[in-house]
Amino acid sequence: MATQQTQVLARGLLTPAVALLLVWMIVPLAMTIYFSLLHYNLLDPGSEAFVGLENFRYFLTDPAFLASLQNTLVLVGSVLAITIVLGVPLALLLDQPVLGRSIVRLMVIAPFFVMPTVSALVWKNLLLHPVSGLLAWLSTLVGITPIDWFNDAPMTAIIMIVAWQWLPFATLILLTALQSQDEEQKEAAEMDGASALSTFLYLTLPHLARPITVVILIETIFLLTVFAEIFVTTGGGPGLQTTNIAFLIYSQALIQYDVGSASAGGLVAVVIANIIAFFLVRVVGRNLEA
Amino acid sequence: MGQITLQGVHKSFGQLDIIKDANLDIEDGSFVVFVGPSGCGKTTLLRLIAGLEDVTGGRILIDGQNVVNVPPAKRGLSMVFQSYALYPHMSVRGNIAFGLKMAGLPRAEIDRKVAAAAATLNLTPYLDRKPRELSGGQRQRVAIGRAIVREPKAFLFDEPLSNLDAALRVQMRMEVTRLQKQLATTAVYVTHDQVEAMTMADRIVVLNAGRVEQYGSPLELYEQPANLFVAGFIGSPKMNFVSGPPADQLGAATIGIRPEHLRIAQEGEGWPGTVSVAEHLGSDTFLYVDGGALGLLTVRGIGEIHLKSGDRVWLSPDPARLHRFDKDGMAIRH
Numbered sequence: 034m035a036t037q038q039t040q041v042l043a044r045g046l047l048t049p050a051v052a053l054l055l056v057w058m059i060v061p062l063a064m065t066i067y068f069s070l071l072h073y074n075l076l077d078p079g080s081e082a083f084v085g086l087e088n089f090r091y092f093l094t095d096p097a098f099l100a101s102l103q104n105t106l107v108l109v110g111s112v113l114a115i116t117i118v119l120g121v122p123l124a125l126l127l128d129q130p131v132l133g134r135s136i137v138r139l140m141v142i143a144p145f146f147v148m149p150t151v152s153a154l155v156w157k158n159l160l161l162h163p164v165s166g167l168l169a170w171l172s173t174l175v176g177i178t179p180i181d182w183f184n185d186a187p188m189t190a191i192i193m194i195v196a197w198q199w200l201p202f203a204t205l206i207l208l209t210a211l212q213s214q215d216e217e218q219k220e221a222a223e224m225d226g227a228s229a230l231s232t233f234l235y236l237t238l239p240h241l242a243r244p245i246t247v248v249i250l251i252e253t254i255f256l257l258t259v260f261a262e263i264f265v266t267t268g269g270g271p272g273l274q275t276t277n278i279a280f281l282i283y284s285q286a287l288i289q290y291d292v293g294s295a296s297a298g299g300l301v302a303v304v305i306a307n308i309i310a311f312f313l314v315r316v317v318g319r320n321l322e323a
Numbered sequence: 324m325g326q327i328t329l330q331g332v333h334k335s336f337g338q339l340d341i342i343k344d345a346n347l348d349i350e351d352g353s354f355v356v357f358v359g360p361s362g363c364g365k366t367t368l369l370r371l372i373a374g375l376e377d378v379t380g381g382r383i384l385i386d387g388q389n390v391v392n393v394p395p396a397k398r399g400l401s402m403v404f405q406s407y408a409l410y411p412h413m414s415v416r417g418n419i420a421f422g423l424k425m426a427g428l429p430r431a432e433i434d435r436k437v438a439a440a441a442a443t444l445n446l447t448p449y450l451d452r453k454p455r456e457l458s459g460g461q462r463q464r465v466a467i468g469r470a471i472v473r474e475p476k477a478f479l480f481d482e483p484l485s486n487l488d489a490a491l492r493v494q495m496r497m498e499v500t501r502l503q504k505q506l507a508t509t510a511v512y513v514t515h516d517q518v519e520a521m522t523m524a525d526r527i528v529v530l531n532a533g534r535v536e537q538y539g540s541p542l543e544l545y546e547q548p549a550n551l552f553v554a555g556f557i558g559s560p561k562m563n564f565v566s567g568p569p570a571d572q573l574g575a576a577t578i579g580i581r582p583e584h585l586r587i588a589q590e591g592e593g594w595p596g597t598v599s600v601a602e603h604l605g606s607d608t609f610l611y612v613d614g615g616a617l618g619l620l621t622v623r624g625i626g627e628i629h630l631k632s633g634d635r636v637w638l639s640p641d642p643a644r645l646h647r648f649d650k651d652g653m654a655i656r657h
Contacts, residue, residue: 221408
């Protein structure tokens, strides 16, 4: 009886939160679906008309779509690779007992707390600028012509900025995992004659499999929607070189004022994210099973 | 061969002296137990032998060779940890084989040795399981398997049975002892449990506050404790200590008598007292007797003794089994 009572009570108390969450998700989704089926252009008000799947056909056959899909995958993949390949050794270093370790840790984590817009501006104007940037100054010091990053290697530049932001996140997660590694296991490996490298390969890396999975999953979610860094630096260009799906949808909606097509694009992005999530969970998700 | 000698071994962490001048001679093939209360430095001493800690001073000889600057893996010892420290991502086979693999042995030889070790420890059906799929006792055996497969000069055990339940502990105690006798390999075993020490050891090292209090066979320690600490630590229930007039009569500052050497006597014989608690176990009866000025005395009687709380008793110590200690707590030998 008591359990039935508590169940009813629990449901009653949960209802407002669940209802709010549902409304929060369902309303925008329903509106997006609705808009995606309309001809709806902000430059042509009052001409809204039902056009079926025309917006989807338009969005999917747009040559910009495949280019931006490819850009999205390149961006996500590169940033993931960089943050994990650099994050693991960084975490190992930060796990060592050194003087001022807590300050060093704080400084390593810091980039994660800088707003994407701000960090993009800093990178654009202070670091990568071909005339006044730090890298340009360094290049001229050694007699190399400075690279105009956002024109000559725009995607690389974007990847650098985003990786710089997400490296601390990966490092932090991996560092906490390293701290939970059993000391006696490492000592047992030492007794067994394992070198530092063998201990890393046979004990530490398997121990890190789960946090690496977490990093991949969480970063993927956020990296699929990178926007501010592109908006502030390259504006998706030159051409379509740095346009990803998120930026393409933005340009449909607020550069071409085509709300219908942008809504269709948004739904396509949801489907793509789900496909990626499906494969990710298949490939790396089994590490999460206890 | 596995003769381990400690000469003036000293270990400090900063200002704190953990081990003060330890001198020991552990004979090849013997089973030596380090026992002492927590914080006495017994685990540190074991880790010094293993090489997991560096000595502050002194020499550690294994088969006559000073190994103070030799890395742990090169000392030819293997260790069983308190938490077992199994590698969680490897199968039982992988765990046992890891040391051999690191030593670069050929595959066929590794397989043969692992199979032999698994057979010795009844682990053959579990070779392909992961540690988390094993029970506590099985994990314990994997940890031992990992130690024996390397055919070390000596085994080091760091409280290996403390995570097991009481029944399993008694069983593993016998298995470890039997295995050690069968392999005839030196074993150094750390425990805080004096029953484990008494039952398993050929020789016991009693440690207290970083000092070796006594080193001898279990019965030597029981019969001739070198000082008050050893006398109180070895034996269960604890030895009774009496000071004052009864001690003065025997020319000692303190006299000690074990509960099993106190006899329930006729009225008027020995020391009078009142039973405060009586524990009837069937096989034994433990009486906690308030002896007035003598303090609380524990008496162990064989079989059932029909006494209850509040009964008046007379206790007679066995004069041949009295231990006398001087004012510094050192034993007075006859």
